[in-house]
Amino acid sequence: MSVKKELLSKDNMAEWYQNVIAKANMAEHSPVKGCMTIKPYGYAIWEMIRNELDKLIKKHGAKNMSFPLFIPYSYLSREKDHVEGFSPEIAVVTHAGGKKLQEPLVVRPTSETIIHESMKRWIRSYKDLPLKLNQWCNVVRWEKHPRLFLRTSEFQWQEGHTAHATEQEARQEVAEMIEIYYNFMKDFLAIPTIKGQKSEKEKFAGAVDSYSVEGLMPDNKAVQMGTIHYLGLNFSRIADVKFVDEKGAENFVYMTSWGVSTRLIGALVMVHGDDKGLVLPPRLAPTQIVIIPIGNTLDFAQKLFNTLEQNGLRVELDARQDVRPGAKYFEHEMRGVPVRIEVGERELNNNQIMCANRVTGEKTTISLEGDYVQELKNLLQDIQNTLLQNATQKLKSSIIEAKDKEDFINKIKNQEGLVKACWCNEKECELSIKEHTGANTRNLPFDENEKELKDCNCIWCGKKAKKIAYFSKAY
Amino acid sequence: MSVKKELLSKDNMAEWYQNVIAKANMAEHSPVKGCMTIKPYGYAIWEMIRNELDKLIKKHGAKNMSFPLFIPYSYLSREKDHVEGFSPEIAVVTHAGGKKLQEPLVVRPTSETIIHESMKRWIRSYKDLPLKLNQWCNVVRWEKHPRLFLRTSEFQWQEGHTAHATEQEARQEVAEMIEIYYNFMKDFLAIPTIKGQKSEKEKFAGAVDSYSVEGLMPDNKAVQMGTIHYLGLNFSRIADVKFVDEKGAENFVYMTSWGVSTRLIGALVMVHGDDKGLVLPPRLAPTQIVIIPIGNTLDFAQKLFNTLEQNGLRVELDARQDVRPGAKYFEHEMRGVPVRIEVGERELNNNQIMCANRVTGEKTTISLEGDYVQELKNLLQDIQNTLLQNATQKLKSSIIEAKDKEDFINKIKNQEGLVKACWCNEKECELSIKEHTGANTRNLPFDENEKELKDCNCIWCGKKAKKIAYFSKAY
Numbered sequence: 020m021s022v023k024k025e026l027l028s029k030d031n032m033a034e035w036y037q038n039v040i041a042k043a044n045m046a047e048h049s050p051v052k053g054c055m056t057i058k059p060y061g062y063a064i065w066e067m068i069r070n071e072l073d074k075l076i077k078k079h080g081a082k083n084m085s086f087p088l089f090i091p092y093s094y095l096s097r098e099k100d101h102v103e104g105f106s107p108e109i110a111v112v113t114h115a116g117g118k119k120l121q122e123p124l125v126v127r128p129t130s131e132t133i134i135h136e137s138m139k140r141w142i143r144s145y146k147d148l149p150l151k152l153n154q155w156c157n158v159v160r161w162e163k164h165p166r167l168f169l170r171t172s173e174f175q176w177q178e179g180h181t182a183h184a185t186e187q188e189a190r191q192e193v194a195e196m197i198e199i200y201y202n203f204m205k206d207f208l209a210i211p212t213i214k215g216q217k218s219e220k221e222k223f224a225g226a227v228d229s230y231s232v233e234g235l236m237p238d239n240k241a242v243q244m245g246t247i248h249y250l251g252l253n254f255s256r257i258a259d260v261k262f263v264d265e266k267g268a269e270n271f272v273y274m275t276s277w278g279v280s281t282r283l284i285g286a287l288v289m290v291h292g293d294d295k296g297l298v299l300p301p302r303l304a305p306t307q308i309v310i311i312p313i314g315n316t317l318d319f320a321q322k323l324f325n326t327l328e329q330n331g332l333r334v335e336l337d338a339r340q341d342v343r344p345g346a347k348y349f350e351h352e353m354r355g356v357p358v359r360i361e362v363g364e365r366e367l368n369n370n371q372i373m374c375a376n377r378v379t380g381e382k383t384t385i386s387l388e389g390d391y392v393q394e395l396k397n398l399l400q401d402i403q404n405t406l407l408q409n410a411t412q413k414l415k416s417s418i419i420e421a422k423d424k425e426d427f428i429n430k431i432k433n434q435e436g437l438v439k440a441c442w443c444n445e446k447e448c449e450l451s452i453k454e455h456t457g458a459n460t461r462n463l464p465f466d467e468n469e470k471e472l473k474d475c476n477c478i479w480c481g482k483k484a485k486k487i488a489y490f491s492k493a494y
Numbered sequence: 495m496s497v498k499k500e501l502l503s504k505d506n507m508a509e510w511y512q513n514v515i516a517k518a519n520m521a522e523h524s525p526v527k528g529c530m531t532i533k534p535y536g537y538a539i540w541e542m543i544r545n546e547l548d549k550l551i552k553k554h555g556a557k558n559m560s561f562p563l564f565i566p567y568s569y570l571s572r573e574k575d576h577v578e579g580f581s582p583e584i585a586v587v588t589h590a591g592g593k594k595l596q597e598p599l600v601v602r603p604t605s606e607t608i609i610h611e612s613m614k615r616w617i618r619s620y621k622d623l624p625l626k627l628n629q630w631c632n633v634v635r636w637e638k639h640p641r642l643f644l645r646t647s648e649f650q651w652q653e654g655h656t657a658h659a660t661e662q663e664a665r666q667e668v669a670e671m672i673e674i675y676y677n678f679m680k681d682f683l684a685i686p687t688i689k690g691q692k693s694e695k696e697k698f699a700g701a702v703d704s705y706s707v708e709g710l711m712p713d714n715k716a717v718q719m720g721t722i723h724y725l726g727l728n729f730s731r732i733a734d735v736k737f738v739d740e741k742g743a744e745n746f747v748y749m750t751s752w753g754v755s756t757r758l759i760g761a762l763v764m765v766h767g768d769d770k771g772l773v774l775p776p777r778l779a780p781t782q783i784v785i786i787p788i789g790n791t792l793d794f795a796q797k798l799f800n801t802l803e804q805n806g807l808r809v810e811l812d813a814r815q816d817v818r819p820g821a822k823y824f825e826h827e828m829r830g831v832p833v834r835i836e837v838g839e840r841e842l843n844n845n846q847i848m849c850a851n852r853v854t855g856e857k858t859t860i861s862l863e864g865d866y867v868q869e870l871k872n873l874l875q876d877i878q879n880t881l882l883q884n885a886t887q888k889l890k891s892s893i894i895e896a897k898d899k900e901d902f903i904n905k906i907k908n909q910e911g912l913v914k915a916c917w918c919n920e921k922e923c924e925l926s927i928k929e930h931t932g933a934n935t936r937n938l939p940f941d942e943n944e945k946e947l948k949d950c951n952c953i954w955c956g957k958k959a960k961k962i963a964y965f966s967k968a969y
Contacts, residue, residue, distance in 0.1 A: 050569075050611055051562045051599065059557035059627070066558065082534035083541065087526045088601075088632055088648050089585075094525075110564075110590035112601065115647075116636030117582050124526065126563075126587065126601070136525055152534070157563055157632070161591030172590075173563050 027294050032238040037167070039288055043297045043354050046167045053165040053172030057281070060354065061168075063305035064284055065175060069155060071207050071303070072177065072279065075199050081151035081179050086133050088157075089124035094132040097257045101131070104224020108160040110172075126159040131225065131250070131276055134180045135258035142272060144263045145184050149192070153179040168285035169242070169494045176280035182260065182272040186251070189273035193230060193249045196277045200232050200245035208283065209300040209406035210234050210290050211414050212244050213437075213489060215462030220449045223276075227251035233461045233489070234286050235414050239434040241461045241493040242286040250274040285494065290410050297355030298377055300406050301399035307333045308395065309356045313344050313363040320362050323372065323387075330392045332399075352377060357402045358395065374398060378405050418489075427478050427490075431456040437491045439464075441484035443477035452479050452490070461489040502769050507713040512642070514763055518772045518829050521642045528640040528647030532756070535829065536643075538780035539759055540650060544630060546682050546778070547652065547754065550674055556626035556654050561608050563632075564599035569607040572732045576606070579699020583635040585647075601634040606700065606725070606751055609655045610733035617747060619738045620659050624667070628654040643760035644717065644969045651755035657735065657747040661726070664748035668705060668724045671752045675707050675720035683758065684775040684881035685709050685765050686889050687719050688912075688964060690937030695924045698751075702726035708936045708964070709761045710889050714909040716936045716968040717761040725749040760969065765885050772830030773852055775881050776874035782808045783870065784831045788819050788838040795837050798847065798862075805867045807874075827852060832877045833870065849873060853880050893964075902953050902965075906931040912966045916959030918952035927954050927965070936964040 027042075029035045040046055045061030048054075057065065073083070089112060096102040105128045112124040127133070134152065142150060155177045162172045179196065183189040197214055204210045212232035222229035226248040234244045255261070255271040263269055291298040301307050308327060312320035317338055324336040335356075337347050344361070351359055359375040366372055370387045376398065383398075385391045419436035421427035430438050442448070442460065453459055467487040475484040502517075504510045515521055520536030523529075532540065548558070564587060571577040580603045587599040602608070609627065617625060630652045637647045654671065658664040672689055679685045687707035697704035701723040709719045730736070730746040738744055766773040776782050783802060787795035792813055799811040810831075812822050819836070826834055834850040841847055845862045851873065858873075860866045894911035896902035905913050917923070917935065928934055942962035950959040 049562045049608070051564045051566060051608070054562035054564060056562065056612055057560040059559050062557075062559045065560075082537075084534050084537045085532040085540075085650065087524045087529035087531065088634065089526045089529060091526060107592050110587045110599075112585045113588045114598075115585035115634075116638065123589075124585075133524070133526070137531055159563065159590075163591065175560065 027296065029237065029292065029294055032236070032289070035292070036285075036289060039292050039296050039353075040167050045284070045288075045297075048165065048167065051172075053162045055165070055167050055171045055173075057175075060305065061284060064287070064299070064303060065281055067303045067305060068207070068283055069177070072203055073155070075203060076153050076177065076179065079151070079195065079199060080149075081153040081181070083153050083155065085154055085156070086127075086130050086137070088127055090127050090130070090133045092123045092125055094136065095125050097132065098225045098254060101225035101254075105129070105160070108162075110159045110161055127156075128158055128160045129276075129278075130154070130156075130158075130178055131180065131254055132258070135254050135260055135274070138180075138182055138272070139258050139260045142182060142260060142262050145265055148182060148184045148262055148272065149188060150182045151179065151192075152181070153177055166285070166494065168288070169282050171281075174281050176278050178278040179276060181275045182255070183274070184262065184264065184270070184272065186273050189249060189251070189275050192275045193228075193247050193277075196247045196275070197230055197232065200247065200277070200279060204232060204234065204244055204283075205407065207300065207302050208287055208290075209302075209403055209410060210244070210286060211407065211411045213414075213462065213464055215464040215489070217246075217462055218444065218449055218460045218488070219446045220453075221459055221462075223248045225250065225253055227253060231462050234290065235417055235437050235491070236286065236289040236494065237413070238289075239417055239436050239491060241437065241489075241491045242282060242289075243461075243493065244283060244286055245277070245279040247277040248275060250276060282494075291406055292355070296353035298406070299355040299357060301357045301403045304355065304357050305333060306335045306354070306356050307399055308358045308360060309335045309337055309347075309351045310360045310362065311337050311344055311347050311351075313361060316362045316364060316367045319367045323360070323362065327392065327395065332392075332395065348375075358398060376402060378402050378409075421478055424478060428456055431458045431490060431492070434492065437461065437489050439487060439489055440478035441472060441475035442486050442488040443480055443482040444485040444488075445480070445482075448477060448480045448482075456490075458490050458492050461491055461493065463488050502771060504712065504767065504769055507711070507764070510767070511760075511764060514767050514771050514828075515642050520759070520763075520772075523640065523642065526647075528637045530640070530642050530646045530648075532650075535780070536759060539762070539774070539778060540756055542778045542780060543682070543758055544652070547678055548630070550678060551628050551652065551654065554626070554670065554674060555624075556628040556656070558628050558630065560629055560631070561602075561605050561612070563602060565602050565605070565608045567598045567600055569611065570600050572607065573700045573729060576700035576729075580604070580635070583637075585634045585636055602631075603633055603635045604751075604753075605629070605631075605633075605653055606655065606729055607733070610729050610735055610749070613655075613657055613747070614733050614735045617657060617735060617737050620740055623657060623659045623737060623747065624663060625657045626654065626667075627656070628652055641760070641969065643763070644757050646756075649755050649757070651753050653753040654751060656750045657730070658749070659737065659739065659745070659747065661748050664724060664726070664750050667750045668703075668722050668752075671722045671750070672705055672707065675722065675752070675754060679707060679709065679719055679758075680882065682775065682777050683762055683765075684777075684878055684885060685719070685761060686882065686886045688889075688937065688939055690939040690964070692721075692937055693919065693924055693935040693963070694921045695928075696934055696937075698723045700725065700728055702728060706937050709765065710892055710912050710966070711761065711764040711969065712888070713764075714892055714911050714966060716912065716964075716966045717757060717764075718936075718968065719758060719761060720752070720754040722752040723750060725751060757969075766881055767830070771828035773881070774830035774832060776832045776878045779830065779832055780808060781810045781826075781829070781831050782874055783833045783835060784810045784812055784822075784826045785835045785837065786812050786819055786822050786826075788836060791837045791839060791842045794842045798835070798837065802867065802870070807867075807870065823850075833873060851877060853877050853884075896953060899953060903931055906933045906965060906967070909967065912936065912964050914962060914964055915953035916947060916950035917961050917963040918955055918957040919960040919963075920955070920957075923952060923955045923957075931965075933965050933967045936966055936968065938963050
């Protein structure tokens with residue numbers, strides 16, 4: 020693998036992003052327009068994300084299942100906003116089994132409508148509630164400007180769908196899922212996010228309220244990392260999903276839905292990567308430690324590998340004979356392996372190992388006489404912490420304010436940061452902002468301060484402000 | 495849950511099968527014709543199968559990845575047999591993103607053609623070989639007569655695709671995968687299968703040779719549990735997948751593909767289930783042990799639950815207050831939970847537990863003074879062994895021979911067993927057999943005996959026999 024270093028300056032984010040994904044062998048555009056092929060290394064990262072988040076979703080009480088790939092077109096069109104929102108993006112099967120279908124089938128862009136059809140049959144009484152379902156699957160939303168992981172016509176995701184007896188319980192579900200996603204991004208991806216409500220313009224087609232956790236990329240464009248929707252009775256009224264309560268009365272159920280997708284990998288690449296390539300947080304790295312034997316140390320390296328593997332570390336031994344150590348360093352740095360262990364003859368003779376930290380570049384010597392497995396685990400934890408600290412520091416310093424409308428326009432257009440501003444909370448105002456700056460509200464944060472809003476006017480239209488909002492362009 | 499016992503006689507397999515799947519809450523037909531909804535309990539079984547087989551596939555050296563859901567129609571049509579074989583079953587996307595597509599896209603019925611397109615770009619030299627890829631995904635083959643798990647228009651599966659430098663290596667890959675599948679069925683599903691080659695008529699569209707592991711159901715219809723294809727150069731020539739060998743010469747790669755699907759769950763249901771419902775082999779049971787407290791023993795039961803869970807057993811505590819113990823027994827028997835532990839006040843006072851074996855119905859008392867965790871693990875292993883022994887005994891006793899053509903027809907039509915017979919190995923003869931009996935060859939077993947073939951004529955056409963073959967109807 021030959022990597023030209025000049026192709027990897029993070030200053031040019033778009034080019035850098037493509038290069039890292041190509042050179043770390045993560046994914047590529049497929050011959051099918053807008054769809055991607057996720058290669059083994061990219062897919063191993065997705066498996067890590069999926070396995071860890073799946074544990075949290077199961078612990079939360081949702082059960083995995085599998086609903087059909089296809090949705091009858093008539094289902095999608097029952098909810099007016101929903102069909103309007105998704106129509107421009109859908110792929111439609113018109114022929115199957117050698118015949119034209121009586122009713123076209125939509126390849127699911129999201130599964131609310133087909134899942135609610137099942138819920139209608141499964142929910143009878145309050146004893147069946149809450150009902151919390153989840154599926155890991157592929158969905159299709161036709162994409163004119165595909166970007167690997169961030170926007171592709173087909174993508175992998177998980178979608179949770181829940182039904183509750185009361186609004187309060189459904190709102191509680193939303194609050195819990197926001198926390199689960201927020202903590203997952205923080206604890207596993209080492210990415211701090213901003214929790215908040217989506218504006219009317221940006222909310223999910225058919226939802227009463229939508230919420231998101233938003234991550235900020237180094238070029239000050241945002242990535243919506245996860246979304247959580249309070250659907251109220253909108254969908255249950257249409258699909259006729261009712262339950263009999265404890266008093267024998269029939270009521271509609273309150274619903275939510277929530278999801279994260281393979282775009283998380285795109286954010287992971289951008290937030291942590293550097294001019295040497297990918298940097299993976301140890302908790303999600305398919306390979307946490309790579310061991311590189313130098314000289315006549317293969318037996319020693321193999322024993323070390325066995326010990327680390329037995330202790331639950333995800334470790335790789337790169338014993339290739341036809342690749343020089345320097346080239347191996349370069350390659351594993353590109354792949355973002357958090358720790359590289361070099362074992363040369365000096366290390367062998369002194370019964371020690373040399374550990375290189377992918378984030379700081381520091382090298383430390385660890386003696387094999389002591390509890391070196393624990394020391395390596397500590398080193399991995401340090402790296403995980405460092406990544407989160409760096410990203411948190413970067414996010415804090417990137418939240419900026421604008422003096423006036425002109426300053427707002429400049430800061431948005433120049434991508435100077437995530438602009439926090441007073442806002443009127445009106446859809447038409449946001450449409451105007453989008454038209455003039457290319458930006459939307461990212462979300463309206465939960466931690467807004469009433470004081471901040473006092474005597475504050477909308478940064479754009481000048482009316483009395485109703486909300487604090489974050490603005491930036493987005494992936 | 496109320497279950498009418500008379501609906502569960504295994505003598506009427508078709509009705510029994512539907513009832514078990516419905517009452518054990520495993521899956522149901524979806525409103526989309528031919529597609530199924532896999533419910534949480536059915537999906538948990540699929541997750542167990544997937545996780546265990548995935549480990550074996552990774553150990554075998556194949557790497558997981560994700561290829562697009564859609565395949566350009568032109569790709570599929572490059573291989574003549576391939577497109578002829580799959581055309582009647584494909585679903586076609588003609589419109590996407592609000593426009594008619596220039597070229598229709600096929601929803602993948604299998605991914606050879608799109609994966610080979612990538613292999614062409616990824617393989618340069620002998621150093622890139624062997625290349626072993628696998629994906630767990632959904633595929634679509636339009637089905638006129640859907641049956642839950644066994645035949646559905648959309649199904650979940652894994653498909654492995656490999657490329658090799660020589661025919662010998664590719665044949666070796668086929669042999670290894672046959673063994674991996676055979677052992678997986680035996681060791682995890684507790685289902686003995688017959689390894690063999692598919693006939694010309696029954697082989698995969700586009701393969702040089704196809705192989706299968708076939709399971710026999712209690713009604714003497716077969717289920718093809720896994721297939722393994724030697725593709726030779728058929729697809730590499732068409733997709734132009736070449737490599738430069740050690741001498742610098744350019745050659746086509748030799749290919750294989752192999753897969754198993756959610757139909758394994760259908761076989762699992764039929765082979766092990768009984769008149770009480772589902773019976774799950776402990777190695778794949780989402781719940782291996784259910785604890786039922788009776789009377790004032792909840793604390794005791796909870797402690798037991800904690801200990802068993804900490805020791806890696808998949809255990810459930812059914813502490814519902816509004817359901818009587820007898821109803822719980824009935825329900826967990828229906829769900830096929832291998833071991834039920836009853837803890838009443840007598841058990842509490844004697845510091846012991848009562849364990850009911852789902853397969854034999856036997857109840858044994860285990861003292862909590864001894865190593866009861868190990869005793870429970872032994873009990874689960876016993877159950878796993880018993881299921882395999884029973885199924886092996888059943889398979890052996892179901893392999894029968896026919897005296898003559900008339901006897902052959904009767905035995906096949908009456909589903910008296912898996913008929914082993916001498917056969918001419920000609921496609922036209924098989925077409926005639928199919929037309930008159932509704933049966934095909936299942937496969938041509940590896941363990942055929944030359945002696946058996948000596949002086950043996952085809953059971954159907956009377957010509958000199960060339961092979962021993964197994965015949966039966968199939969799901």
